[in-house]
Amino acid sequence: MKGKSLPVSYRLAVTSRVLAAVLGGYIVAALASVSLGLWLPMARAEAVVIGMMTSFLAYLVAVLWCFACRSAWQAWLGLIVPSLVLAALSGLAYWVGH
Amino acid sequence: MKEGFRQAMAWLHTWAGLIFGWLLFAIFLTGTLAYFKDEISHWMQPEIPARSVTSEASLTLAQQYLQQHAAGASRWLIDLPDAREPGLSVRWQQTPAKRGERGQFTEKRLDPQTGAEVQGRETRGGDFFYRFHFQLQMPYPWGRWLSTIAAMVMFVALISGIITHKKIFKDFFTFRPRKGQRSWLDGHNAVGVLVLPFHLMITYSSLVIFMAMVMPASILASYKGDVRVFYDEVFPAANTPEPAGKPGQLAAMAPLLEQARQLWSGGGVGRLTVNNPGDANATVVLFRDGADRVVHDFGSALTFNGVTGQLLDTTAQQPLPMAISGAFYGLHMGHFAGPVLRWLYFICGLAGTAMIGTGLVIWLGKRQLKHVKSAVMPFELRLVEVLNIASMSGLLLAVAAFFWANRLLPVDMAGRADWEVNGFFIVWGLSVLHAMARRGRAAWVDQLALAALLFCAVPLLNAMTTPYHLAVTLAQGDWAMAGFELTCLGSGVFLAWAAWKMQRSAHVRSVTRTPRGQSIALERGAH
Numbered sequence: 268m269k270g271k272s273l274p275v276s277y278r279l280a281v282t283s284r285v286l287a288a289v290l291g292g293y294i295v296a297a298l299a300s301v302s303l304g305l306w307l308p309m310a311r312a313e314a315v316v317i318g319m320m321t322s323f324l325a326y327l328v329a330v331l332w333c334f335a336c337r338s339a340w341q342a343w344l345g346l347i348v349p350s351l352v353l354a355a356l357s358g359l360a361y362w363v364g365h
Numbered sequence: 366m367k368e369g370f371r372q373a374m375a376w377l378h379t380w381a382g383l384i385f386g387w388l389l390f391a392i393f394l395t396g397t398l399a400y401f402k403d404e405i406s407h408w409m410q411p412e413i414p415a416r417s418v419t420s421e422a423s424l425t426l427a428q429q430y431l432q433q434h435a436a437g438a439s440r441w442l443i444d445l446p447d448a449r450e451p452g453l454s455v456r457w458q459q460t461p462a463k464r465g466e467r468g469q470f471t472e473k474r475l476d477p478q479t480g481a482e483v484q485g486r487e488t489r490g491g492d493f494f495y496r497f498h499f500q501l502q503m504p505y506p507w508g509r510w511l512s513t514i515a516a517m518v519m520f521v522a523l524i525s526g527i528i529t530h531k532k533i534f535k536d537f538f539t540f541r542p543r544k545g546q547r548s549w550l551d552g553h554n555a556v557g558v559l560v561l562p563f564h565l566m567i568t569y570s571s572l573v574i575f576m577a578m579v580m581p582a583s584i585l586a587s588y589k590g591d592v593r594v595f596y597d598e599v600f601p602a603a604n605t606p607e608p609a610g611k612p613g614q615l616a617a618m619a620p621l622l623e624q625a626r627q628l629w630s631g632g633g634v635g636r637l638t639v640n641n642p643g644d645a646n647a648t649v650v651l652f653r654d655g656a657d658r659v660v661h662d663f664g665s666a667l668t669f670n671g672v673t674g675q676l677l678d679t680t681a682q683q684p685l686p687m688a689i690s691g692a693f694y695g696l697h698m699g700h701f702a703g704p705v706l707r708w709l710y711f712i713c714g715l716a717g718t719a720m721i722g723t724g725l726v727i728w729l730g731k732r733q734l735k736h737v738k739s740a741v742m743p744f745e746l747r748l749v750e751v752l753n754i755a756s757m758s759g760l761l762l763a764v765a766a767f768f769w770a771n772r773l774l775p776v777d778m779a780g781r782a783d784w785e786v787n788g789f790f791i792v793w794g795l796s797v798l799h800a801m802a803r804r805g806r807a808a809w810v811d812q813l814a815l816a817a818l819l820f821c822a823v824p825l826l827n828a829m830t831t832p833y834h835l836a837v838t839l840a841q842g843d844w845a846m847a848g849f850e851l852t853c854l855g856s857g858v859f860l861a862w863a864a865w866k867m868q869r870s871a872h873v874r875s876v877t878r879t880p881r882g883q884s885i886a887l888e889r890g891a892h
Contacts, residue, residue: 297582304583311587312598313686318583319576320690323520323569330521331528334377335370361586 283339291346292329298353299325305360371529378525379728383749385518386725387756388501392512393721394760396498396567397714400699400707402491403449404845409771410485411833415451415843416478420634421619423453426480428618430473431455431642439468441639446477447656449845452485453477487782488771493789494764499571502790506578513579516571523564530554545870546730553723556716563713564720570693599687600664601680606646613645613672621674625651625667628679632657632665639671647671654700660688661695725753751800758812759796761860765819766792768853772830806867813864821857824850 303318304311333342398405407415427443435441438457446453453475459468476483489496500508541547557564577584577595584595618637625634635654641647653665660683668678683691695701699710729749736742742750770788774781800808827850828834838846 297580300580300583301586304587309686310598310684312595313684315583315587315595316599316686316690319580320573320686320693322580322583323517323572323576326517327520327524331374331377331525334525335373357586 280339284333284342287339287342287346288330288333291343291350292326292333295329295346295350295353296322296326298350298357301357302353302360305357374525374528378522378529381518381522381525382721382724383728385515385522386721386728387752388511388515389519390718390721390725390756391760392498392501392515393714393718394764395494397711397718398764399491399495399498400702400710400714401849402495404491404849405494406488406490406492407451407845408827408849409488409490409768411827411831411846413452413474413483413485414476414478415845416446416476417448417451418446418477420445420622423477424619424622424637425617426475426477427453427455428615430475430480431457431639432615434473435471436643439641441637441642443637443639445634445636445654447633447635447654451477452483486771486776488785489782493767493786499575502786509575509578513572513575516568519568520572523568526557527561530558546727546734549723549727549730553720553727556720556723560713560716564717566693566696567713567717570697573690573693574697576690606648608641608644609646611645612643613647615639615642615647615671616674618649618671621649621651621667621669624669624676625653628667628676629653629665642671645672648677655695656700659692659695659701661691661698661700662687663691722757725749725757729753750805751797754800754805754808754812755793755797758809758816759793759800761816762796762812762819763789763793765816765823768823769819769826772826810864810868813860813867817857817860817864819857820853820860823853823857 300315300318300322303321304315307314307317309317329346332345336342336345407413423446424443427445431438431441431443435455435457437460439460440458442456442458444452444454454472455475456470456472458470461468474483474485475481496502499512501512502508503511541551572579581592584592588595618639622634626632633654633656634651635656636652638650638652639647640650647670649669649671651667651669653662655661662680662683664680665683666680667676669676699707702710729746732746733742733750736746767785767789770785774784774788778784796812799812802808803811824835833843833846835847835850838850
């Protein structure tokens, strides 16, 4: 966007954000769908359908976050924290046999 | 990306839009055509007459035909004609030689008025556009994945685009024609905002349609990896009784249609399956056609005993979450849409296609301005230019070639349906070569003008190659056929206008290339 004068560090930061958005965002979305599917108090199939439908909104927010935040590190941090929370919630539900 | 939030979103909008823009243009255009897939198929198989007969009459004919020709089959499948798809098609499956094997299928198309077999020319018809729209002519499941990924990128581009244009409604009322780059931007905003609800609906629903494929983690977690159980719970299969082994006389099926209509409060039957038709335990399963409501329900079915006509089983009411996802499916497909709403879908689809197209043009136009003085364009800009031309005007040429191939290839040619598709891709490929060989503006003008010619001449081509020309179809009131040709004619006129504009603006640009004009256009170069 600014010609050929961009430093390598800038390019690496953009690449890192893209990876965070595509891969990290998918993981957040998938974990959100798993948590909803396991925790929502309704029939299993219905909870799974709601989880899947909602996951794309989580993906969207994650991608926007990755490009809106101040640095690439922050982008990753903002995905890792919710991933850990969602993974813990899912794991809890899974092992309790919710 | 140290700038503010809005600039960051503008950056995301620009680059996500560029990288997937060409693919999305093709997905949107073919998807838009798919709203009229039955009408396109009807034009491409003019031998199959359009008739309006009741479902009861068609079903009686189908039953007579099948009892004569497929009495010993293990299963009959009957697709009833409707207002848009006039063909009555029957299929049957032979009893397999060994238990557990799949019996062979035979398919015939019948004239819904006489019950005689009809042989249309071999073609993929409108189904080609429908399939290309989400399979992209790739092997399963790669095309579906790629188109769903493109849908997610579209979703991101839409939302980031909305954030970028904070003055979204004010912008909508500003259109500054004949201002070059600025007019393109105003046009992009106008088509984007005008049909924004459609864009959001169509993009999000495309994700919902393939959600179980692209986001299966929750199914795996909730069902401990057994995906089959999930599908059994979502689509409970009707249990069909085993054949009794005693012969039985199948009752007339036509009265079952009225019974279904009552049970479904007016909903019609789209297709039927008859299991073990010659047996005492024959069952008839009626599937709902979905034309009467938005919410799509895949498995909505009634099962009757084929001999006694007794109702055996009905599928349960859809739970709310399934109804929501079914509603997104139904809204995306538009099966419920009548003629007016269908045209509205078509127009919204075209607006979406135009939004993507104008976006690609803006991206390039803005960057080209910096290189107006130098004779050579940088490689990456030239690449974008070639891809823009081939993905837009080239695709239009390919669509025209597909229709032309349908009329020009010999009717009894072997593999003719495949050659129609090959024609589509050969012409699309040639458009890439042509765009590489010619300078940008000239390539646009050539391809748009040729596409205009091909589309305008479609009614003429049809009149020369078949007896079903416009005067005949208009007199008969065959609006699907006549409407197709009039739409081609209209598209041709529009493309001719576009080619003429492009030609003229090329002249104007070369005359008034002043530094002042550039600075005005560069003002808006924020994204």
